[in-house]
Amino acid sequence: xxxxxxxxxxxxxxxxxxxxxxxxxxxxxxxxxxxxxxxxxxxxxxxxxxxxxxxxxxxxxxxxxxxxxxxxxxxxxxxxxxxxxxxxxxxxxxxxxxxxxxxxxxxxxxxxxxxxxxxxxxxxxxxxxxxxxxxxxxxxxxxxxxxxxxxxxxxxxxxxxxxxxxxxxxxxxxxxxxxxxxxxxxxxxxxxxxxxxxxxxxxxxxxxxxxxxxxxxxxxxxxxxxxxxxxxxxxxxxxxxxxxxxxxxxxxxxxxxxxxxxxxxxxxx
Numbered sequence: 511x512x513x514x515x516x517x518x519x520x521x522x523x524x525x526x527x528x529x530x531x532x533x534x535x536x537x538x539x540x541x542x543x544x545x546x547x548x549x550x551x552x553x554x555x556x557x558x559x560x561x562x563x564x565x566x567x568x569x570x571x572x573x574x575x576x577x578x579x580x581x582x583x584x585x586x587x588x589x590x591x592x593x594x595x596x597x598x599x600x601x602x603x604x605x606x607x608x609x610x611x612x613x614x615x616x617x618x619x620x621x622x623x624x625x626x627x628x629x630x631x632x633x634x635x636x637x638x639x640x641x642x643x644x645x646x647x648x649x650x651x652x653x654x655x656x657x658x659x660x661x662x663x664x665x666x667x668x669x670x671x672x673x674x675x676x677x678x679x680x681x682x683x684x685x686x687x688x689x690x691x692x693x694x695x696x697x698x699x700x701x702x703x704x705x706x707x708x709x710x711x712x713x714x715x716x717x718x719x720x721x722x723x724x725x726x727x728x729x730x731x732x733x734x735x736x737x738x739x740x741x742x743x744x745x746x747x748x749x750x751x752x753x754x755x756x757x758x759x760x761x762x763x764x765x766x767x768x769x770x771x772x773x774x775x776x777x778x779x
Contacts, residue, residue: 527763527764527765527766527767528757528762528763528767528768529563529768530767530768531563531569531570531573531755531767531768531769531770532767532768532769532770533573533577533769533770533771533772534753534769534770534771534772535771535772535773535774536741536750536771536772536773536774537773537774537776538707538741538748538773538774538775538776539775539776539777539778540686540706540707540775540776540777540778541777541778541779542685542686542706542746543656543686543775543776543777543778544651544654544655544656544685544686544777545654545777546651546652546653546654547649547651547654547656547686547775547777548775548776548777549774549775549776550580550581550649550651550774550775551577551578551579551580551581551772551773551774551775552579552580552581552582552583552688552709552772552773552774552775553574553577553579553581553582553583553610553770553771553772554582554583554584554585554709554711554750554752554770554771554772554773555570555574555582555583555584555585555606555752555755555770556584556585556586556587556709556710556711556712556752556754556755556771557585557586557587557617557711557712557714557752557754557755557756557758558584558587558588558599558602558754558755558756559587559588559589559590559619559754559755559756559757559758560588560589560590560593560594560595560598560599560756561755561756561757561768562598563755563768566601566602566605567598567601567602567605570602570755570770571602571605571606571609573770574606574609574610574770575609577770577772579609579610579772580610580611580651581610581611581612581613581649582606582609582610582611582612582613583612583613583614583690583709584606584612584613584614584615584639585615585617585690585691585692585709585710585711585712585752586615586616586617586618586619586620586663586692586711586712587617587618587619587620587692587711587712587754587756587758588602588603588614588617588620588630589619589620589623589626589627589630590619590756590758591619591620591622591623592758592759594623594626596626596629596630596633599630600630600633600634600637603630603633603634603637603639604633604637606639607637607638607639611638611640612638612639612640613639613640613642613647613658613660613690614634614639614640614641614642614660614690615641615642615643615660615661615662615663615690615691615692616631616641616643616662616663616692617663617692617711617712618663618665618692618693618712618729619758620663621662621663621664621665641660642658642659642660642661642662642690643660643661643662644660644661644662644675644679645659645660645679646658646659646660646679646680647660649688656685656686656687656688657680657684657685657686657687657688658687658688658689658690659676659679659680659687659688659689659690659705660689660690660691661675661676661689661690661691661692663692663693667693667696669696669698669699672696672699672700672703673699673702673703676689676700676703676705677703680703680704680705681704682704686706686707687704687705687706687707688705688706688707688708688709689705689707689708689709690708690709690710691708691709691710692710692711692712693710693712693730694708694710694711694712694713694737694738694742694749694751695730695731695735695736695737697710697737697742697744697747697749698744700747700749701744701745701746701747701749705747706746706747706748707747707748707749707750707773708747708748708749708750709749709750709752709771709773710737710749710750710751710752711751711752711754712728712729712730712754713725713728713729713731713735713737713738713739713751713753713754714728714729714753714754714757714758714760714763714766715738715739715753715754715763715766715769716728716734716735716738716739716766717760717763717764717766718763718764718765718766719739719764719765719766720765724738724739725738725739725766737749737751738751738753739751739752739753739769750771750773752769752771753766753767753768753769754768754769755768755769755770756768
């Protein structure tokens with residue numbers, strides 16, 4: 511009887527832990543940031559993998575609205591290549607564009623299904639989402655400007671490949687520069703190219719999170735990944751790694767609730 515009750519409780523806890531959204535907020539300060547961008551809020555959605563939180567993702571959209579973002583960034587894997595549902599991804603893209611301006615970069619799952627991704631990209635752009643595939647755009651506030659760069663995901667990407675793709679997109683003269691890049695394991699390459707703030711995902715928080723140890727395993731990093739969730743700093747560069755929202759190959763998260771990230775920028779005198 512006790513074993514049955516314990517098993518039922520464990521199952522209920524796992525189900526709750528895979529659907530109970532949490533919001534993680536960070537405040538990041540930089541002397542490079544224009545004063546006009548102090549208080550600028552960026553919400554990050556990553557690795558949704560066709561998951562829905564409430565009908566039409568109503569719970570996720572409500573959390574995004576409650577976060578009062580000036581910008582929403584989506585760092586890949588809206589689609590899941592193993593159980594692809596284009597309509598879920600398109601509906602979310604259309605709805606989220608009504609909350610705040612949205613910038614999106616594709617992840618490795620979009621890269622596996624190029625024909626479906628082409629339809630997703632068209633639908634997102636028609637909804638007003640800015641799709642960045644090795645591109646850049648300007649964020650403007652009260653006359654001040656910062657650069658936002660986005661990289662498409664490339665399988666088996668190398669440090670040299672990253673640097674070559676970023677060479678024409680970033681410049682030390684451009685001041686504060688933000689990068690959207692799906693893969694966190696290339697952090698040092700991003701920083702060496704002069705990026706100040708990087709938003710990434712892909713690691714799913716290590717899938718299973720253990721006390722003290724942290725995440726257990728992540729794609730392209732293996733066991734006990736270095737870059738799994740939270741903030742990482744290297745010199746003047748900071749990377750935010752989202753634990754993500756959905757699941758893919760492994761259907762369950764353990765001690766690893768789906769996460770919406772919100773970053774508020776602060777200018778230093």
